[in-house]
Amino acid sequence: MERAAVAQREKILAQVAALPGLPGVYRYFDAQDQVLYVGKAKHLKRRVSSYFQKDHGGTRIGMMVARIARLDTTVVRTEAEALLLENNLIKTLNPKFNILFKDDKSYPYLKLSGHAYPRISYYRGAVDRRHRYFGPFPSAWAVKESMQLIQKVFKLRTCEDTVFNNRSRPCLVYQIRRCSGPCVPEGQTADYARNVSNAERFLLGETQEVMDGLQAQMMAHAERLEFELAAERRNQIQALASVLQQQSMDENSATGRDRDVDILAAKVHGGRACVNLAMVRGGRHLGDRAFFPKHVEEATALRLDLDGDEDGDKGGGADGAGDEAGSITAYSPERQVLEAFMAQHYLDASVPSLIVVSEAVDDALAQALTQQAGFKVTTQAQPRGQRRIWQDMCIKGAELALARLLSEEGSQQARTRALLEALDLSAPDLDTFRIECFDISHTAGESTMASCVVFESHQMQSSEYRRYNIDGITGGDDYAAMRQVLTRRYSKLAEAAQLGTGRLPDLVLVDGGRGQVSMAREVFEELGLDLSLIVGVEKGEGRKVGLEELVFADGRVKVSLGRDSAALMLVAQIRDEAHRFAITGMRAKRAAVRTGGSRLEDVDGVGPKKRAQLLQRFGGVRGVAQASVEEIATVKGISRELAEEIYRVLH
Incomplete structure (x- = not known):
């Protein structure tokens, strides 16, 4: 070897x-x-x-x-x-020794449709060139706030085209003066196009030009003694001025290139890191958004080891790895995280021409972003004036977000440790302690569903959740359902664990008392698994929250942890998540059974065309299920034999 x-x-x-x-x-x-x-x-x-x-x-x-x-x-x-x-x-x-950010490009946009009377709307997804998009925005709240402003100032419509095309009179939004009513002939005037143009210019940051234009229109209306129209322009100017005063921005110090700016700040502490991204779009500060990467401790420590080598690197890669032997340059963990974020976030997404950063970054990164964007992208680490204010705000946001994350993780770690102490368990590594929890859900024995949720690394691992359809048992027999799900879950996993290719959980929670635990004990005995892994969560006196007791399969006396126990809080969190996951699956299954679900699609000989004809004829799957064989056979293309098969499947 x-x-x-x-x-x-x-x-x-x-x-x-x-x-x-x-x-x-x-x-x-x-x-x-x-x-x-x-x-x-x-x-x-x-x-x-x-x-x-x-x-x-x-x-x-x-x-x-x-x-x-x-x-x-x-x-x-x-x-x-x-x-x-x-x-x-x-x-x-997803390499272990690289800093990795979650690939999240689902930023919201404000959409202005390519309609004769454009509609403003909230939008996520692929861009369609027929429409105009403004953003991205850091949150859905920022988009909706901008939409409310545009409705208030420019009175653009937000209704769907299907609603717009079938209106005979203006809706309530028109009555409260949030829309100019282009759905009816009276509102289809040149003013709407003018308001659309002003809204676009406002979103692009041309606020002063919009204000000047509204001021000129107000004066023109006043000279023609059109005082109502002049008052409308005055109200628009006042609403716009009020919004601009609320923005964290000094219009006198802003320049043209400050209309679209991203501000980035990185903080590293306690083995975790945060990058806070603040966005300025159209000259308006829209808020910030925090990102937390993985593999920070491994990647930053690796970089420090390279810096300590006499062959240390001169430059720095996007993952903080560096790329060229030469003079030693100290790469702070914050710089490594910041460069990793910029590379992974911007190289396949939209990028503004100016990025204000909390740490100086490699010039090669800005060059790559310039090449990717098709225009010059500049990074600035030591800004002045308004940009410095933005930078300080962003750094403070990163500090607060990271402190909140560490506090939450510390609380979860304390809960995990408390649970181990309460159950007298030992774990070589607290961060890899794994709990799997099972729950059974049904409605009077109908549509029985079992769930398995996973808790590991001090948090729920939703990607590892599993649901199990329970069949072949008497309706309402929760014990048989628990036996089936545990057998299906651990029969193959036990074999894999013996071969060293799989891993069993460190603790198995079942939602139930002695009966459920006894059933779990039988399954584990048959599979040759450790009975001490099984713990039942039994409802306490009066089934009150906080009075739950833990029941053990290996004969230990049951334990009551107490209402304020951190261990009980963790058990309740995991148990409640298993219950939520089971009941949502059960409801979906029940709905599918009661309405026929997708069973119509499973009938041999019923393709998309015939299925569409059936649904159109009877008004849905439930209508098909209620129809007789003779009625089904009257649909074009459905023979008597096929009608009988459809009826049999749906009944």
């Missing part, structure tokens, strides 16, 4: 020696072919060889290098191309 490892290392070193001195991206893999790290380099050979030129000992880089079993490289033409490829691979492969 040792000889094979030596041969593998010699093979990697030979591959490193043959690398070219060109820009590119490198990837390290372990023995299980799992990606460990993705990095970029201006000079591939010099950069990659720095990992293998000395013994890094017990440092993070040493731990990673010891696990490298395979190396892949890709040569590109420029450093910007390397940056693009590096971050695409980071998001795709």
Whole structure:
């Protein structure tokens, strides 16, 4: 085995020696072919060889290098191309030693439809060139606030086109003076187009031009003695002025390039990191949004190890890895996190021309963003005036968001620790302690559904939740349902755990008392699993919250934790989540059964066309289910035999 490892290392070193001195991206893999790290380099050979030129000992880089079993490289033409490829691979492969942000591009926009009388609306999704979009906005609240303002000042419609096309008189929104009523002929005037134009200019930041135009219109109406129209323009000016005064922005100090600005601030503490993104669009500060990356501790420690090496890097990659041997440059964890965010967030999304940052970042990053955007993108770390105010606000927001996260995580860690102490359990690593909880839900025995929810790393892991349809039991037999779900869940998992390819939970919670626990005990005995893993959550006296008791399958005396116990709070949180997940699944299943659900689609010989004809004829699946065989057979294309089959399936 040792000889094979030596041969593998010699093979990697030979591959490193043959690398070219060109820009590119490198990837390290372990023995299980799992990606460990993705990095970029201006000079591939010099950069990659720095990992293998000395013994890094017990440092993070040493731990990673010891696990490298395979190396892949890709040569590109420029450093910007390397940056693009590096971050695409980071998001795709999720390497352990790279900082990784959740790929969240679902920012909301304000949409102005390409209609003769455009409609403003809240929008998420792919862009359609027939319409105009303004944003992105940091939150749905920011979009809706802007929509309310535009309704108040410019009176643009928000109704759907189907409603608009079938109105015979203006709606209530018109009555409260939030729409000019273009749905009826009286409102279809040139004023609506003018208001649309003013709304667009306002959203683009041309606020002073809009104010001047409204002022001129007001004076013109007054000169013609059209005092009601002049009063409307006056009200628009006052509403617009009121909004502008509320913005955290000094109009006198703002410049044209300040109409669209992003402000970024990074904070790292306690092994966690936060990047706070504040957005200025059309000269208006729209609020901020916090992001929390994964793998921060591993990636930042790896970078510090590289900085401590005499072959440390001169520059910095988007993941904080650096990319060129030369003079040592101290890379703070905040800078690493900030560069990782900018690369992963902007390289495949819209980017403003100015980004104010809390830490100076690599110039190559701005160059790559410029190349990607098609216009010059500038980063500024030491702003003045209004930009400095924005930066300070953003930094404070990052500090508060990170403190809130650490407080919440600390509370959850305390709960996990309290539960282990209450149950007298030991865990080698508290952060990997895993709990699975089961619950059964049905309505008078109908549509029985079992749920399994997972708690690990001090939080619920929703991606690992599972639902189980329970069949072949007497309706309402919760014990048989629990037996079935536990058998299905752990029969294969027990075999995999014995082979070392699977992992059993550290604790199994079942929602129920002695009866449910006894059933779980039988299943675990049959599978040869540890009975001490099973804990039942039994309702207390009067089924009151806070009086629950824990029942054990291994014969221990049941435990009452007390209303204020942190351990009971965690158990209740997990139990309630299992109940919620089960009951939502049961309701969906029950609704499908009662209405026929998708069973019509499962009938052989009923394709999309015939299904559409049936639904149109009988007004829905429920109508088809209520129809007789003779009535179904009257539909075009449905034979007597097919009608009988449809009737049989639905009944």
